[in-house]
Amino acid sequence: MNSSAVEETLSSNLYVQQVKKLYNVGKILGLNEDVLDTLAQPERVIQVKIEIKGKDGQVRTFMGWRSQHNSALGPYKGGVRYHPNVTQDEVVALSMMMTWKNALLLLPYGGGKGGIRVDPSKLTQDELEQLSRRYVGALYKYIGSDIDIPAPDVNTNPQTMAWYVDEYIKITGRADYAAFTGKPIELGGLPARIYSTGLGVATTARLAAEKVLGGIEGARVLIQGFGNVGSFTAKFLEEMGAKIVGISDIKGGVINYNGIDVKKALEVKDNTGSVFNYPDGKKVTNEEFLVSDCDILIPAAIENVIHKFNAPKVKAKLIVEGANGPLTADADVVMKDRGIMVVPDILANAGGVVGSYVEWANNKMGEIMDEEEARKLIVSRMERAFDYVYTKYNKLGDQDMRTAAMAMAIERVVNAMKVRGKL
Ligand SMILES: NC(=O)C1=CN([C@@H]2O[C@H](COP(=O)(O)OP(=O)(O)OC[C@H]3O[C@@H](n4cnc5c(N)ncnc54)[C@H](OP(=O)(O)O)[C@@H]3O)[C@@H](O)[C@H]2O)C=CC1
Numbered sequence: 001m002n003s004s005a006v007e008e009t010l011s012s013n014l015y016v017q018q019v020k021k022l023y024n025v026g027k028i029l030g031l032n033e034d035v036l037d038t039l040a041q042p043e044r045v046i047q048v049k050i051e052i053k054g055k056d057g058q059v060r061t062f063m064g065w066r067s068q069h070n071s072a073l074g075p076y077k078g079g080v081r082y083h084p085n086v087t088q089d090e091v092v093a094l095s096m097m098m099t100w101k102n103a104l105l106l107l108p109y110g111g112g113k114g115g116i117r118v119d120p121s122k123l124t125q126d127e128l129e130q131l132s133r134r135y136v137g138a139l140y141k142y143i144g145s146d147i148d149i150p151a152p153d154v155n156t157n158p159q160t161m162a163w164y165v166d167e168y169i170k171i172t173g174r175a176d177y178a179a180f181t182g183k184p185i186e187l188g189g190l191p192a193r194i195y196s197t198g199l200g201v202a203t204t205a206r207l208a209a210e211k212v213l214g215g216i217e218g219a220r221v222l223i224q225g226f227g228n229v230g231s232f233t234a235k236f237l238e239e240m241g242a243k244i245v246g247i248s249d250i251k252g253g254v255i256n257y258n259g260i261d262v263k264k265a266l267e268v269k270d271n272t273g274s275v276f277n278y279p280d281g282k283k284v285t286n287e288e289f290l291v292s293d294c295d296i297l298i299p300a301a302i303e304n305v306i307h308k309f310n311a312p313k314v315k316a317k318l319i320v321e322g323a324n325g326p327l328t329a330d331a332d333v334v335m336k337d338r339g340i341m342v343v344p345d346i347l348a349n350a351g352g353v354v355g356s357y358v359e360w361a362n363n364k365m366g367e368i369m370d371e372e373e374a375r376k377l378i379v380s381r382m383e384r385a386f387d388y389v390y391t392k393y394n395k396l397g398d399q400d401m402r403t404a405a406m407a408m409a410i411e412r413v414v415n416a417m418k419v420r421g422k423l
């Protein structure tokens, strides 16, 4: 491999990116290298082989992982993704980000994340069910409401959680519904969980817009990704008075400066499979989309989409990370130099795990909170976290919002490790 190929591989590795961010913040906090070295490693990674019988009778084999990064503050907590590019490194990086996110939001959790390397669009519903049940079959000893609590992420949803919980109860004989969150309402799911990540992204976008744009009203917003996070973020921002001027999914994007009608976009997505078929607007590739004119850019699809090559061309005045890890460490430096505020993932998209926390706590008590009350609680937790991070950002002086958020989170984890005698 030549040096630019090595650089390319490293810059597309989410784990490398997250470790860089950890060491940057660790230095500012004055943490010793040995402490950073231990924080960079997960406590445990379980790799599983999952075999299912395809509809043609053939055995199909998939690899899956669950990474349990840190449990200083409580049981591991984080989603499970199904994606053809999932790797162990990616899952470990995402579990580390969950450690920071949960600590930042003052939730009683450590960080975990899971994934299966699979293209779910190539499986039948029956094959997906087998895959999900076998994943739990392989991992059940490491899961539980006081051990590790999975939830939905990319390409997983309440139905996936229903298969998980059913299989878990069948195997263990324990009716531990709180072992999974993001479940269907019939199984103790919180009605607000389905939209809680998007609600949180929209809430932090509103608060950041008040600081840097003079308000959210009329702000022109581009949202990359129109799945769970992107679509609900669009809906809530439209309700807040922002103007959604562009949306995209894997096929590409559509931009219309007169405004995209979110309800119509949802219908187009449902009926045709892609927002690229939205009839009114200019069609663009995802690369063009990210550098198109707007006030707020919300990458809400996958990681590493804004890197050192396109970061200088981004026209947004504010970036809100709906996805986990959409900006590389190099892109952070570019945005800081250009004075563009980035609301970091561990803050911006934490509404999801706050919703999960309410569901978990309710399940433990055998009750479920009224939807409106849960919604208010999620918004108020997000507002409080944003205020804390913004205050720390001002206090730190010449640093960005990610550094402020990570510094607060890492300090909490380190302090918990110290009093537990681990450091
Ligand atoms: N779900 C949750 O509660 C939380 C999710 N997140 C993070 O948010 C991000 C999105 O997750 P979620 O919405 O749940 O996932 P979904 O699977 O529901 O949606 C993902 C969206 O991203 C699009 N997409 C995938 N690949 C690309 C690409 N290469 N370019 C452009 N768009 C692409 C998909 O397109 P298509 O529709 O065509 O497939 C889809 O619209 C992830 O980073 C996830 O980790 C963070 C916190 C909580």
Ligand SMILES: O=C(O)CCC(=O)C(=O)O
Pocket: 077, 078, 079, 080, 101, 149, 150, 151, 152, 153, 181, 182, 324, 349, 350, 352, 353, 354, 356
């Ligand atoms: O709801 C959860 O437990 C975690 C959601 C998640 O995976 C994330 O915040 O990235």
